[in-house]
Amino acid sequence: MxxxxxxxxxxxxxxxxxxxxxxxxxxxxxxxxxxxxxxxxxxxxxxxxxxxxxxxxxxxxxxxxxxxxxxxxxxxxxxxxxxxxxxxxxxxxxxxxxxxxxxDRAAETRAALPAALRWHPVIRRFGLKATGLSNFLLTQQEMIKQKYPVKGGWGCEEFVCTVSDGHVTDSSPLFGLDCEMCLTCVGLEVTRVALVDSSGRCVLDELVKPPNPIIDYCTRFSGITQAILAPVSTRLADVQSRLQQLLPPDAVLVGHSLDGDLRALYLVHPHVIDTSLLYRQEFGRRFKLKHLAQVVLKREIQSEVRIGHDPCEDALAALHLAQYFIRKGPREVVEDHLEDLWDLEFTEDDDSDHVISSSRRSSPLRFxxxxxxxxxxxxxxxxxxxxxxxxxxxxxxxxxxxxxxxxxxxxxxxxxxxxxxxxxxxxxxNTLNQTAAMGPHLKQVCERLRQMCVLYVGPLPSDATETLVHRLLKRCGRLRTIRLLHYTHEVHAEVVFEHLEGAQLALEHLNGLQINDCMIKARRPVHELCLDLDERLSERQNDPLNAHVIYVSNLSSKPHRHEDQLQSFRQVGPIQRVTSAAEHAGKRSRHAFIRFECADSAQAAVGVAPQIGNRKLSVCHALTPPHMTSWTRPVTTETSPDTAEQGEECDERLxxxxxxxxxxxxxxxxxxxxxxxxxxxxxxxxxxxxxxxxxxxxxxxxxxxxxxxxx
Missing domain, CATH: 3.40.720.10 (Alkaline Phosphatase, subunit A)
Structure with a gap:
């Protein structure tokens, strides 16, 4: 999509x-x-x-x-x-x-903030006014960067996904999660899992027996011993199933460096708040959970008197830290704990930061x-x-x-x-530098495009002038150049239109017109530059940018009649906008591009060709892209197919x-x-x-x- x-x-x-x-x-x-x-x-x-x-x-x-x-x-x-x-x-x-x-308003706001607050990593990440739980979730990009397991991610093929509907709101339930691990022959594996709900109630506290031989119980941190795990029969799959049952579809998991816990659980959950990244520091450094609980919550956890950590206690501390941050907002959290947590000070009297000097104001912010x-x-x-x-x-x-x-x-x-x-x-x-000069090559490319707007018109009366040719063709579209050819058996004219549509309409409507016993024909150029011209014009009709657009010519140059003629197309369908050349000497352009809201309306309009009074409008699908004011460009020197081929030409197939x-x-x-x-x-x-x-x-x-x- x-x-x-x-x-x-x-x-x-x-x-x-x-x-x-x-x-x-x-x-x-x-x-x-x-x-x-x-x-x-x-x-x-x-x-x-x-x-x-x-x-x-x-x-x-x-x-x-x-x-x-x-x-x-x-x-x-x-x-x-x-x-x-x-x-x-x-x-x-x-x-x-x-x-x-x-x-300007944002610049003034930042200038009024102390530098310690203005460039604080928490403020840079969340801004000053972020509120609500959903603003503090890790994005998918952040989860990938922080090595979280994600659905379809590398190395996550055997992971179990929780049931999630993707609709997290500011009222979605928070669950604190923490695991204790031991070292086995394959690495760290879970030995205890704790989950607390948003009210602080422990809804899961399970010991888990790893499937692989245990090398180190990590008792100092986990509190787990061989005697504790000996009678346990619960396996990882049992805990995964239990978590899937306990977590509602819009649940948000909260933890401290939760990526390690989820990887140990072989679990993928898309909605996560990581307290180590909420209370962030410069250069990717992170506070320990024990330090955050002590400073922010005024609570002692992971006591050295007790052997090992209590995962219920740690999960609850992480949950309360997240709830505190969400309730206060990033600005208030930083202001309240700038000194005791981040060890920074406000410098409100420092003219170089808080009161921005004139030289600092004039220095632009670099990307x-x-x-x-x-x-x-x-x-x-x-x-x-x-x-x-x-x-x-x-x-x-x-x-x-x-x-x-x-x-x-x-x-x-x-x-x-x-x-x-x-x-x-x-x-x-690099290829072009090795085979041909850029200048001659671009001339060749532009000449091939110009030929799409060129027509040869004739035979014309022997006394034909450029004015006659202009009067004859202006109903189809604006002309770029007219050149009479007197060296042919009969007089002809080489005509270059500004738009592809003008040449297309001239081909359709000019053939068979008789002037002074001369039966006029309009023809495309016939030489090697134009052998695939019909195919290229067909491609232009399939350009998605033009699906809603038509080209209308032979409009009246009088403003009131011009508007009436354009309004007649509204009966086909709603019009989004009309684009035409600017007025000149109070007269309107004789052609316009009409963009409909619906492609079907544009298709229907091509078959209408309305006649208002004795003036019949000419209509065709738009061929010129809407971002181009004309297909051809003014040239200072006369260009012909022969001169376009001078110089070293690139291999077309290459x-x-x-x-x-x-x-x-x-x-x-x-x-x-x-x-x-x-x-x-x-x-x-x-x-x-x-x-x-x-x-x-x-x-x-x-x-x-x-x-x-x-x-």
Missing amino acids: YVCVCVSVDQDVLSVKNVCDLIHYITLRRSHSVRKPSWFGVGDERVSRVNVMVLDGLTQSHFYRYFSLFRHLRDKYSARWTLSPSSGDLLTSDLLSAAVAVC GHALSRSGQSAVFLGGSVEMSGSLSNQQCRRHQCSSDREVVCVYRRVVQSYTLSVLRFSSFR LERQMKKLDARVGKVFRALEENCLSVVILPGHRSDGVDHPGLCFIHIKRVPALTPPS
């Missing part, structure tokens, strides 16, 4: 900085109140992980020239933008040092520092991955890969360990193989992404000889498909 990304229709072209702002927002919005990009909307706040793939050397023209080969990019990504040409270095070398756009302070990490995979300054080693891991294949393999191994991953695929650029491989690797990475991951694919574009070749940006949020009950 894939979730659509909401976009602003006012944002025609993105820059790499826009993409960086999006990465900042997704990764830091909980800890630093980063300003949300105005052009982007996420329907679900659970999105917290970001993957970026940069396909070096590729442009927007490459994607549409080899459209059929990019199956995964075409079908899996719901949002697509034109991207200002960039080297992509901002995403690989300068991302960590980029300034973060923080909301790398913010990412590190929020307890998150990044990984950069690719060829020559360079980063600025000391940030490269402090906030992220770099891995230089010798091939795109290695990039994918390494990423699949580390996908669960990083909040942000940036992958750079360089095989296409290029096609490269495109297929790149798309396949994008698909492999996409499949490896976890649920609620934002996936971004960048085609950087290129600047050559003063000409900008724009890139593309694909964005999508991956979701796990919902299970549908059988009918």
Whole structure:
């Protein structure tokens, strides 16, 4: 299941900085109140992980020239933008040092907080206002990172899963769990299990006999001796079954470093609160349960007078610590125990922290520092991955890969360990550097796309002018260039439309028109660049981005009639928006793109072709992508198929193989992404000889498909 990304229709072209702002927002919005990009909307706040793939050397023209080969990019990504040409270095070398756009109100709030509180690890993880039990559960990513057993995880094939419906609320019941273990020939195994409910009542306290020979009873910690275990017949499977019966579907297990207990029990439970991670310290250090109970609960546990720990006592202490944290909230807990637990002090009179100096205010927050302070990490995979300054080693891991294949393999191994991953695929650029120059190659690609908008119209009267041709064809769409051809037996015209739809409608409606005894025909170019032109146009009709969109031409340029003609399409179905060129001298554009809310409405509208008065409108499926203002671009020099072939040309089959491989690797990475991951694919574009070749940006949020009950 894939979730659509909401976009602003006012944002025609993105820059790499826009993409960086999006990465900042997704990764830091909980800890630093980063300003949300105005052009982007996420329907679900659970999105917290970001993957970026940069396909070096590729442009927007490459994607549409080899459209059929990019199956995964075409079908899996719901949002697509034109991207200002960039080297992509901002995403690989300068991302960590980029300034973060923080909301003004959030910046003022943080400035008013003492530094000891503002950058405290508990506050960075949970924020200042987190309330309710559900906000303190370990996420699946955190459970994997902390080595908790998870369903389907590595090494968990023989684990037993508790019954869970996944619906945990702030009123779900808490259960404290603790185990005591001994050392056997296969490692640590359970010898005693205790479970207490939210009222503090011990509902389970069982001794368990390990199946393997015991090497050390660990009596000093467990209190278990050979004599105690001798008469016990309870096995691990019995305890697992008992826990499954005792725990309701929405139960939340609480414990101190509970990962070890669950692994010893061979048990998977998805809803966990770990008190060692609630009362967290810097650099992954953890408080002992005994110390937390003494400082926070003012309670003595694990007394040295008694031999061994009491698991009921430890489970109850962990439960009360969690209930205290949930009741008080992270800010009050930190303020109350900053000195006695974390051994820190407020420095309210310190102008360098509490009262922010003017020089500190003017210094922007850097993404790398913010990412590190929020307890998150990044990984950069690719060829020559360079980063600025000391940030490269402090906030992220770099891995230089010798091939795109290695990039994918390494990423699949580390996908669960990083909040942000940036992958750079360089095989296409390397191939191009070895076989041809980028400039001539891009001219060839652009010329092939331009030919899709070219028509030859004729024969025309001998006195035909460009004005006549323009008047003849303007009802189909806006024209880019008109060139009369007098060297043929009869006069013809080479016409280049701005949009693919204009050329398509001209082919359908112009043939058979007679002017001064000349029976006019419109034809596509016939040469090797256009042999697969029909197939490429057919591909454009199947672009998912255009399923809801139609193209309408021959509209009136008078504003009131123009609006009436567009409104006539509402009888087919609700219209989401209408896009057309801006008004010029008080006149409206003669063509427009209409986006319906439903694809069926667009399909029905194509067959309508309404006639209002004596003006008949021309309608066809949209072929030009909605993020492109036109299919063709203005050229400063005359381009012909012959000149386009000058220079060293790449092997077309080699290029096609490269495109297929790149798309396949994008698909492999996409499949490896976890649920609620934002996936971004960048085609950087290129600047050559003063000409900008724009890139593309694909964005999508991956979701796990919902299970549908059988009918």
